[in-house]
Amino acid sequence: MTAAKKKYNVAIAGATGAVGGAMLDVLARRDFPLDELRLLASERSVGKTLTFKGKEIPVQLLSKDAFAGIDIALFSAGATRSFDFAPAAAAAGAVVIDNSSAYRMDPEIPLVVPEVNSHAIARYTKRGIIANPNCSTIQMLVALKPIHDKVRIKRIVVSTYQAVSGTGAKAIDELKQQILDYAAGKPMVHSVYPHQIAFNCLPQIDSFLDNGYTKEEMKMVNETRKMFEDPTIGVTATTVRVPVFYGHSESVNIETEKKITAAEVKALLKNAPGVQLVDEPTLGQYPMAIDCAGRFETLVGRIREDESIANGINLWVVSDNILKGAALNAVQIAEELIRDYL
Ligand code: NAP
Numbered sequence: 001m002t003a004a005k006k007k008y009n010v011a012i013a014g015a016t017g018a019v020g021g022a023m024l025d026v027l028a029r030r031d032f033p034l035d036e037l038r039l040l041a042s043e044r045s046v047g048k049t050l051t052f053k054g055k056e057i058p059v060q061l062l063s064k065d066a067f068a069g070i071d072i073a074l075f076s077a078g079a080t081r082s083f084d085f086a087p088a089a090a091a092a093g094a095v096v097i098d099n100s101s102a103y104r105m106d107p108e109i110p111l112v113v114p115e116v117n118s119h120a121i122a123r124y125t126k127r128g129i130i131a132n133p134n135c136s137t138i139q140m141l142v143a144l145k146p147i148h149d150k151v152r153i154k155r156i157v158v159s160t161y162q163a164v165s166g167t168g169a170k171a172i173d174e175l176k177q178q179i180l181d182y183a184a185g186k187p188m189v190h191s192v193y194p195h196q197i198a199f200n201c202l203p204q205i206d207s208f209l210d211n212g213y214t215k216e217e218m219k220m221v222n223e224t225r226k227m228f229e230d231p232t233i234g235v236t237a238t239t240v241r242v243p244v245f246y247g248h249s250e251s252v253n254i255e256t257e258k259k260i261t262a263a264e265v266k267a268l269l270k271n272a273p274g275v276q277l278v279d280e281p282t283l284g285q286y287p288m289a290i291d292c293a294g295r296f297e298t299l300v301g302r303i304r305e306d307e308s309i310a311n312g313i314n315l316w317v318v319s320d321n322i323l324k325g326a327a328l329n330a331v332q333i334a335e336e337l338i339r340d341y342l
Contacts, residue, residue, distance in 0.1 A: 007035035008338060011070045011094065013062050013085060014077030015039035015050060018169055019099055022327035023074055028053050030331060033338070040066050041077070064088035071342060072334050075099060076326065090128025095337055097130050097330045104131040105222055113138050114332045115274040116145045117227050121336055130333055133227065134219040135325025136160050136239060136248055141227055142298045142324065143317045144254065146272040147265060148228060151311075152257040155234035158220060161242045161249040162205060163289060166321045167192060175243055193241065202241040214239060247289030248325060250317045259311050262303050269300050274324070279303055287318035295320055296328055 010027070014020040020041070027034065039050055040062040049056040060066060062081060067073055067089040075082050075089075075098040082102035089096050103109040110120035111131045124130045133141075140158060147153060164171040171192045178188040178198035188196050195202055205216035213221075217237040224235050242249075270277050276297035278287045287299030298319040306312025319325060 007033045008071040008342070009036040009038070009069055010034055010334070011038040011040055011067060011073045011089070013040045013066075013073060013075045013081060013089075014099075016041040016045045016048065016059060017076055018165060018322060019076035019326045021050075022322045023076065023331065024050060024052050026323065026327045026331045030335070032331060032334065036069070038066070038070060065092075067092040067094050070094040072097065072337065074330050074334070076330075086129055087127075095124055095128055095130065095342070097132060097333050097337075099132045099326050099330055101134070101219065102131075103127075103129055104133060104219070105226065106131070111223060111226050112333050113141055113227060113329060114336055115272075116141045117229070118336050120227075121333065121341065124337070124341070130337075132326065132330045132333065133223045134216070135166060135319075135321040136162060136216065136237075136250065137220050137223040137227075138325055138329055139248060139298045139317055139319035139321075140220070140250055140252055141224060142272075142274045142319070143252065143269065143300045143315060145228075146268045146275075147254065147256065147260065147313070150258075150264075150268060151260045153228075153233060153254045154257055155255040156224065156236070157253040158235070158237045159251045160205075160220075160237070160239045161201075161244070161251075161289075162239060163244040163246050163248055163321055164197060164241065165246050166205075166248065166325070167241075171197075172245060175245065179243075197241060198243050200243065203238065205239040205241055213237070244289045246293040246320060246322065247291075247318055248321045249287070249289055252315045252317055253306060254313050254315075255306075255309055256311045256313065260313065262305050262313065265303050265313055265315075269303070274298055275300055277301065287316055289318055292318050292320045294323070296323060298324055 045059045073089040073094040079100040079102040082100040086096045110123045216239040220237040221235040279301035286301040302316035
């Protein structure tokens with residue numbers, strides 16, 4: 001452990017986006033020890049200002065020389081920008097925490113959820129980059145890690161119900177407009193999604209691969225294996241976009257090596273880091289997307305034994321996809337970095 005520097009220079013690449021805005025919010029809410037906060041985006045945003053703790057900060061151009069003097073660079077400007085600029089930021093001495101998919105499966109780059117594998121952060125020294133996982137994988141593993149540690153999970157079957165905010169601001173507008181058009185009796189048009197999203201469920205997130213799964217589904221498979229450091233764990237996913245603005249929900253079925261009861265799972269998750277147990281179904285209390293927006297915890301409930309197999313458990317897992325699914329997880333990694341490494 002090195003002597004802690006008191007305050008840090010942080011850059012946000014993609015500061016004007018949905019995730020970038022949430023990063024500003026999380027840095028403020030968690031009182032991150034900031035010296036300089038440098039906000040970077042495309043030339044479209046140069047000249048704009050963003051407010052942080054009541055102070056107006058100008059947006060600067062994301063470029064290779066925008067990182068001089070920066071300790072930590074939070075990237076959320078898409079994979080192309082991460083490929084183009086993250087190595088330059090690392091070369092300038094910053095530790096990059098990247099929200100895009102660019103580096104997640106690179107064996108030299110740690111993929112981290114602090115509640116799951118914070119020890120992996122130590123490997124940032126190799127390339128100066130740490131990857132933030134896919135939103136649906138993050139919340140699932142926050143809920144499953146305590147169970148995996150106790151009885152080893154052999155297989156996961158997951159179906160997701162993902163909010164449109166995961167696609168970005170244009171998708172939020174598209175859902176709103178379709179609802180307004182429906183109410184006004186007008187035809188509904190779509191351009192962000194391949195079909196109408198209002199009053200519909202789309203069993204497609206991202207593009208299809210040769211094996212019939214989507215990229216989003218295979219991210220859940222591959223990222224789980226990488227973070228659980230277990231290439232043998234079976235994972236099969238069906239990812240679905242639903243007409244919800246904020247909060248991803250997931251139906252998760254697991255098969256464990258050793259038997260664990262529903263009561264034992266509840267006891268484990270009651271005290272698990274990052275988890276809020278919401279599991280009083282007879283009182284109508286279970287995790288719902290409308291309750292998770294703005295919250296840091298992953299909500300878990302509907303915990304029951306799978307009666308069709310010997311060692312099976314069902315869970316319902318809900319989290320704010322912009323917070324724990326992106327901005328919060330990145331800031332938590334930054335907090336661990338400054339606590340233990342910088
Ligand atoms: P978004 O709302 O569309 O924001 C994109 C950001 O990237 C904006 O700040 C934009 O700046 C900037 N940008 C785009 N092109 C650029 C360029 N050529 N040069 C510099 N900056 C550029 O998208 P988002 O939802 O925040 O997602 C951003 C990233 O986070 C993506 O990689 C996404 O995969 C990842 N992510 C998103 C979620 C989610 O739930 N939304 C979850 C996990 C990870 P301008 O405003 O100037 O265009």
